[in-house]
Amino acid sequence: QIKELKLGKQNGIDIRIIANNKLSPQQMRIIRECEEAGLPGRLFADPAYSVEAMEFLQTELMNGAEIRPLLNPRYSVEQMMEISVAYEQGLDTSEMDDPSLSHVAMAEIRVRLANGIWKTHEVQADDSWKK
Numbered sequence: 001q002i003k004e005l006k007l008g009k010q011n012g013i014d015i016r017i018i019a020n021n022k023l024s025p026q027q028m029r030i031i032r033e034c035e036e037a038g039l040p041g042r043l044f045a046d047p048a049y050s051v052e053a054m055e056f057l058q059t060e061l062m063n064g065a066e067i068r069p070l071l072n073p074r075y076s077v078e079q080m081m082e083i084s085v086a087y088e089q090g091l092d093t094s095e096m097d098d099p100s101l102s103h104v105a106m107a108e109i110r111v112r113l114a115n116g117i118w119k120t121h122e123v124q125a126d127d128s129w130k131k
């Protein structure tokens with residue numbers, strides 16, 4: 001942690017962003033690298049994010065993606081991937097904004113939304129099928 005703080009200070013970032021003793025050195029490194037590259041690593045400077053999730057968010061930022069829909073430390077990397085793809089496809093991700101959904105369920109929602117099937121409207125049952 002001290003090494004990461006020294007590197008951050010040496011490279012001109014506001015080390016208050018990573019100066020959290022609950023962040024692991026790996027988490028500090030990812031956030032520091034983002035900040036040094038002019039990317040907002042501070043958005044996920046929370047020890048609740050796994051190192052893998054932070055690495056995914058870093059990669060997304062480096063590729064110019066919008067990460068705000070992904071910012072929930074309860075999301076797995078697989079869930080973040082599904083939301084990211086849906087967002088890039090221009091889909092409304094509100095149906096997917098639930099960390100309790102599996103990434104498989106999120107993928108099904110994304111495919112359904114992308115293909116315009118199973119819209120969220122109610123079908124009125126009139127028992128005509130019983131005749």
